[in-house]
Amino acid sequence: MLDLNQRSEREALKAQQENLNEELSFAVEHKKPWQFGHWHSGEIRTIECTANAGHGDFGQFTLIGKDLRGNENFKVSRCPACIRDEIAQVDEKLRSLRVSDLLSEAGIARRFEHCEFATYQPVTPGAAKNLSACQRYAESWPDRLAAGTGLVMLGKCGTGKNHLAVSLAKTIIRNHLARVEITDVMRLTRAVKNTWRNNSDHTEDDVLDHFISLDLLIIDEVGVQFGSLAESAILQEVINARYESILPTILISNLTFDQLKDAIGERIVDRVTDGGRNRQVFNWESYRGNGVTE
Numbered sequence: 001m002l003d004l005n006q007r008s009e010r011e012a013l014k015a016q017q018e019n020l021n022e023e024l025s026f027a028v029e030h031k032k033p034w035q036f037g038h039w040h041s042g043e044i045r046t047i048e049c050t051a052n053a054g055h056g057d058f059g060q061f062t063l064i065g066k067d068l069r070g071n072e073n074f075k076v077s078r079c080p081a082c083i084r085d086e087i088a089q090v091d092e093k094l095r096s097l098r099v100s101d102l103l104s105e106a107g108i109a110r111r112f113e114h115c116e117f118a119t120y121q122p123v124t125p126g127a128a129k130n131l132s133a134c135q136r137y138a139e140s141w142p143d144r145l146a147a148g149t150g151l152v153m154l155g156k157c158g159t160g161k162n163h164l165a166v167s168l169a170k171t172i173i174r175n176h177l178a179r180v181e182i183t184d185v186m187r188l189t190r191a192v193k194n195t196w197r198n199n200s201d202h203t204e205d206d207v208l209d210h211f212i213s214l215d216l217l218i219i220d221e222v223g224v225q226f227g228s229l230a231e232s233a234i235l236q237e238v239i240n241a242r243y244e245s246i247l248p249t250i251l252i253s254n255l256t257f258d259q260l261k262d263a264i265g266e267r268i269v270d271r272v273t274d275g276g277r278n279r280q281v282f283n284w285e286s287y288r289g290n291g292v293t294e
Contacts, residue, residue: 002101010097013090020087027077030061036075039065055081095177102173107182108166115166123287127160130280134164138171141178145215148246150272154253154260155282161252165218168250178215185221188238189231212241216248223255223263236268243271257281 002010025031032039042062049055061077117135122128130153137144137151153161169180188211195204211217217238242249249272253260257279261269273279 001104002097006097006100010094013094013097017087017090017094020083020090023078024080024083024087027058027061027080027083030077032063036063036065039063039075042074049079049082051079051082052085055079098177099174102177102179103170106169106173106180108169109182112162112166115163115170117164117167117171120160120163120167121287124284126281126284130160130164130282133280134168135171138168138175141172141176144248145178146246148243148248149274150243150248150278151250152253152257152260152269152273152279153250153282154255154257154279156284156286157254158286159282159284160287161282162220165220165250165252169216169218172216179213180216180218181211181214182218182220183211185219185224185231185235188219189234192234193230208238208241211238212245212247214247216250217242218250218252220252222251222253223260232264235264239268239272 022033026033030041030044040063042064044059044061046057047060048057058079058081063075065073065075067073117131117138120127120131122131137149143149153165155161165182169182172178173180191207191211192204194200195202195207219235219239222235239249239251251260251269251272253263255263257269257276270276
């Protein structure tokens with residue numbers, strides 16, 4: 001979530017964006033701004049842009065009106081290329097704020113805030129292979145999203161699964177403004193179960209719709225012992241609904257592939273991995289204690 005200063009900046013940029021678009025319509029289409037609706041159209045003359053020589057000549061449009069004292073006033077259009085440059089700058093600032101907002105809502109734990117593909121240390125050939133695979137996944141995100149291509153990351157604690165998952169999430173958010181969230185099984189099921197209380201501000205459907213509608217959902221700690229059949233059913237409902245909606249889900253687990261199928265069901269694992277093809281194995285010793293962070 002953006003802080004107060006960022007939200008204020010966003011509102012100011014949106015207002016600036018609206019004004020610039022109105023100014024561009026005036027310069028190109030000669031569409032009068034609403035506050036000048038009663039002014040008369042004047043001449044159009046060709047002049048050179050003095051702000052940027054590379055923009056060359058443009059047709060300057062003039063509006064003529066009178067103030068309350070009857071004095072004649074003029075409104076002239078600006079160089080359209082200059083206006084487009086300013087719009088592009090505003091758009092980029094708004095995009096940057098949107099990325100910040102999406103990253104803050106992605107559920108990235110403080111321990112993993114530093115994680116990037118560039119800081120991942122592929123200490124084994126398998127680690128290098130998994131790094132390349134995650135980078136390809138992020139680079140081809142539009143195709144992955146369209147196909148609902150999921151992924152399972154399996155292996156021991158401390159082998160870099162979370163580092164790559166966070167790096168992947170960050171890259172997809174920055175490059176595609178996707179709605180991504182990283183959670184774990186306990187937080188997901190707790191969020192749903194909290195709606196069962198009488199004083200809950202949200203319904204069960206609200207919470208389920210949130211997880212089901214994300215562009216990418218990454219679920220960690222998959223395969224831990226569930227406290228009840230209800231908790232297992234919640235996880236399966238979310239994964240199944242995302243599969244049916246053709247939305248990708250990434251599962252992270254410390255279990256082996258066969259153990260994961262036993263824990264959450266072969267059908268669920270088959271759907272996420274597309275028959276077992278989309279899985280990564282992290283089968284080396286933990287980085288922790290060796291000066292390498294996950």
